[in-house]
Amino acid sequence: MDQLETRPDPELLRRALAGEEAAFLLLYQRLKGGIYRYAFYMTNSRTTAEEVTQEVFLSLITGARHYREERGEVAAFAFGIARNFVRRIVRRERPYQPLPGDDAVEKLSRALAPESQTAHGHLIRNELVEQVQAAIASLPDHYRQVVVLCDLCELSYTEAASRLGCPLGTVRSRLNRAHALLAQKLQPLRNNPAEIGPAGAEGCLI
Amino acid sequence: MNCSELQTYLENGPLADRGAWVADAETAEHLAQCADCSRLVEVRERLATGLRLIRESVPQPSGALDAAVLDAYRRQTTRQSRPQRVSLGSSTVLRWTAAVAAVALIVGLVFFSGRKGRNTAVLAPMSQPPRIARPLEFTKSVPTEIPRSRRRRTATVPQQHSRPAAASASQGTSFPDGFSSLMYCDSLSCAGTMDVIRVQMPSSAFTLPPPPSAQNNGMVYADVLVGPDGIARGIRIVQ
Numbered sequence: 001m002d003q004l005e006t007r008p009d010p011e012l013l014r015r016a017l018a019g020e021e022a023a024f025l026l027l028y029q030r031l032k033g034g035i036y037r038y039a040f041y042m043t044n045s046r047t048t049a050e051e052v053t054q055e056v057f058l059s060l061i062t063g064a065r066h067y068r069e070e071r072g073e074v075a076a077f078a079f080g081i082a083r084n085f086v087r088r089i090v091r092r093e094r095p096y097q098p099l100p101g102d103d104a105v106e107k108l109s110r111a112l113a114p115e116s117q118t119a120h121g122h123l124i125r126n127e128l129v130e131q132v133q134a135a136i137a138s139l140p141d142h143y144r145q146v147v148v149l150c151d152l153c154e155l156s157y158t159e160a161a162s163r164l165g166c167p168l169g170t171v172r173s174r175l176n177r178a179h180a181l182l183a184q185k186l187q188p189l190r191n192n193p194a195e196i197g198p199a200g201a202e203g204c205l206i
Numbered sequence: 207m208n209c210s211e212l213q214t215y216l217e218n219g220p221l222a223d224r225g226a227w228v229a230d231a232e233t234a235e236h237l238a239q240c241a242d243c244s245r246l247v248e249v250r251e252r253l254a255t256g257l258r259l260i261r262e263s264v265p266q267p268s269g270a271l272d273a274a275v276l277d278a279y280r281r282q283t284t285r286q287s288r289p290q291r292v293s294l295g296s297s298t299v300l301r302w303t304a305a306v307a308a309v310a311l312i313v314g315l316v317f318f319s320g321r322k323g324r325n326t327a328v329l330a331p332m333s334q335p336p337r338i339a340r341p342l343e344f345t346k347s348v349p350t351e352i353p354r355s356r357r358r359r360t361a362t363v364p365q366q367h368s369r370p371a372a373a374s375a376s377q378g379t380s381f382p383d384g385f386s387s388l389m390y391c392d393s394l395s396c397a398g399t400m401d402v403i404r405v406q407m408p409s410s411a412f413t414l415p416p417p418p419s420a421q422n423n424g425m426v427y428a429d430v431l432v433g434p435d436g437i438a439r440g441i442r443i444v445q
Contacts, residue, residue, distance in 0.1 A: 019283045021276075028275060036267050041260070050271045058278045129263055132256030151257045152264075176217055183249045 009074035010067075017064050028057060031075055034153060035082045041148045042086045044133055052085045059085075072162060079163045083145075135185045143178035150175050207236045212243050216250060385431055385440035398434035404444065405430055 004012065004026050016024035035056050040049035059081045060074075067077050136147055149160040150171070157175075161168045212233065237244045381387060389395075409426045427444040 016279075019286075021279070021283075024279050025276070028272075032267065032272075036271075037264055040264055046265050046267075050267055053267065053271060054275050054278065057275045058282065061279060061282050125259060126263075128252075128256050129259045132253065132260060147257075152261055154261070179250070179253065180217055182253050183246070186253055187245070187249050 010069045013060070013064055013067065013074050017061065024061075027074070031057075031078050034075065034155075035078060037153050038079065038082055038148060039086055041136075041152045042144070043089060044137065048089055052082055052089065055085050056082045076162050080165075087141075132182075132186075135182050138185065139178055139181060143174055143181060146171055146174045147178045147182070207232050209236075209240055209243050212236060212240075213246065216246060381431065381440045384442040385429070386442065387440050388438050391439055396433060396439055400434070400439060401432045403430050403432055404428070 004015075004023055007015075007023075007026075009027060009030065012023045012027040012030075016027055032053060036049050036053045039052035040046060043049060043052070056078055060078055063081075067074065071077075136144055139147065145164060146160060149155045149163060150157065155163065157168055157171050161171045164171065237247060381391075404427060406425050406427055409424045429442045429444060430438050431440040431442075433439050
């Protein structure tokens with residue numbers, strides 16, 4: 001076997017289509033992490049992320065004739081498939097997703113309290129994660145895409161622009177705007193702990 | 207540094223931890239004095255922390271995913287190598303067969319419809335009533351110079367086939383030997399095939415004295431040249 005590791009993705013895809021399993025496995029190892037993380041960040045579900053990853057690679061094999069090397073990388077092509085799958089799943093499951101409400105705000109406010117004041121640092125960290133995820137999920141789709149790609153998948157602006165098929169400046173401006181929106185969503189929580197704590201305790205009848 | 211400059215820097219700069227802000231003395235001094243900017247920096251710091259925690263908390267895909275993807279790949283390659291080629295070939299053959307059948311059907315329809323029209327054209331004159339010498343008494347057709355097969359053929363398909371000798375003879379103003387003209391005849395009016403029919407008629411029909419062949423009852427035999435329109439062109443007394 002010649003050195004597959006040095007081969008570019010398009011060649012691996014061609015050889016995988018020709019039935020070379022080793023080429024497919026190498027291509028899978030290269031692309032799996034990014035696609036899985038993207039799907040997980042977009043859906044917040046491990047099961048859904050695995051489902052999307054599996055469907056993406058199956059579609060990559062069955063629909064490889066649509067891939068044009070001159071149009072972009074195989075990773076971008078696979079990402080496009082993943083994005084379509086994620087959109088379909090999100091649309092399908094949207095009616096069953098709970099909307100972030102006051103309870104979420106309260107949780108995040110507690111999560112943002114200094115760790116020295118609580119004995120449940122680990123729990124707070126988890127709650128912080130949940131609440132930032134909820135804030136990201138509440139963003140409009142085009143802002144959420146750039147946050148997931150640049151902040152969570154750690155792609156460069158250029159790579160994100162390639163995946164999304166939009167100019168580099170658009171990615172930068174969308175990311176800045178998304179950060180501002182996220183900060184805006186998190187900002188009221190800073191003032192809440194002092195109000196929420198006593199009010200909750202004093203208002204409790206039992 | 208004032209609030210506007212700091213907010214512009216925050217909006218356009220990357221998310222960073224507090225250390226990045228405090229490292230700049232001028233920014234740290236402003237943050238110490240301005241509660242709004244300090245709160246803004248803190249929120250963004252929290253956001254950066256939350257994003258970092260999310261990055262670190264992503265679960266690894268299970269081993270079942272790898273197995274499922276590999277299994278799907280193997281099934282797909284097996285399907286591609288075997289039945290799909292067959293189905294591709296069979297679909298191509300099916301398409302060509304359908305195309306050939308359609309063409310054959312169209313050709314057959316055109317052919318049979320044309321043939322049907324031609325048959326009606328042939329049968330039409332045959333269905334007409336006898337057109338010659340209806341008031342006369344028929345005896346039998348006697349070929350004169352016309353071969354028997356040719357004559358029969360011209361009798362069924364009068365205008366669409368080659369003309370018999372009698373017809374060609376009648377194209378001019380002259381008739382075959384012994385025939386007398388009953389009407390003006392030229393290449394236009396006497397075009398087409400002619401039949402020779404022997405009839406029996408009374409000798410009184412002739413203005414001339416009865417020929418020697420006249421029978422005792424005063425009847426004579428005559429050959430009549432009949433055109434395709436049923437009109438007699440010429441007549442000859444059979445001696």
